Amino acid sequence: MYDIHSHILPAMDDGARDLAESIRIAEETVKKGIKGIVATPHFMEEGYRFALPELEEKIRQFQEVLKKREIDLEIYPGAEVFIYPGLIRDLEEGLVPTINKSSYLLLEFPMYGFPPYTGDLLYNLQVLGYKVIIAHPERYREVVEAPDFLYRFARGSIYAQVNSSSLLGVFGERVKRTAEILFLHNMVQLIGSDLHSTGRRGQTLREGVERLKELDREKAELLLRNNRRVIEDKELECLEPLPYRGKGGLLDKLRKRFLS
C-alpha cells in the first residue's frame, strides 16, 4: 500500500512539528502495512515554500534516520501545491515539485471557492503534459453543496484524491457523504491519508480503504493500484465518471426550478 499525500516531514509546514513526531508517524505508517509514502508539504506562492534540493536533502536525512531505526518505509518527494495564477511559469522553471518528479501535480484549492481562472489553468497544465490531481475535493464547499461540480473535471481527465480521514468522518458527516458519492460515481481515482500528525489527523489510509471496500471492493483496490501508478508515473486506470443525480445534481436543479 502506498500513500500519496502526507505532511510527514519535520518542521516543513503545519504537519509533523519535529523529527520525533515524524518518526512516530513513520512507525504508525509501517505498522499499518504501508510500504511507501509521498511527502507532500504545503507549497504556496507565498508562505510555505521550498526548493526541490532542500526537499530532497530533508528526505535523504529522514530516510537515513529511519534506516538506522530499522523502520522500513520509502519516502518520495512531492508537494501539495495551492493554486495561484503564476503556477505554470514556476512549474516550467522547475520551482514547483510534482509527485516523485513525475507528471502528476497534487493541487489544492481554497475551501470556499474555486478561483475564476481555474478552468484555463487546468487546461494549460494539461496542454503542457501535466496530470492534475485535485487534493481532497470532498472538503471544498462547492463540491459538498453539489458533488456533480467535479463531474466535468473528471470527464476532462482531471484526477482527484479523496482523503481517508474524510471517509472516517473526521471533517463531519457532509464531507464523509460527499467522499462516498464521489467514490461511487467514479469521480475520484486516488486516496491519500493527508496525515499531519498522529491521532485524529494521523495515518488512516488503511481504515479509509476498508471503508471503501465496504462500498465497492473492486473500486477500492483500483484506487490503491492507482496510488502506485502515480509514483511510477504511469497512466491511471479510470472508470467512466457517472453524473450525480442527487442533491445538487441535474434532477435536483430541475426540481428546484419546477418548484420555485
Ligand SMILES: [Fe+2]
Ligand atoms: Fe494536505
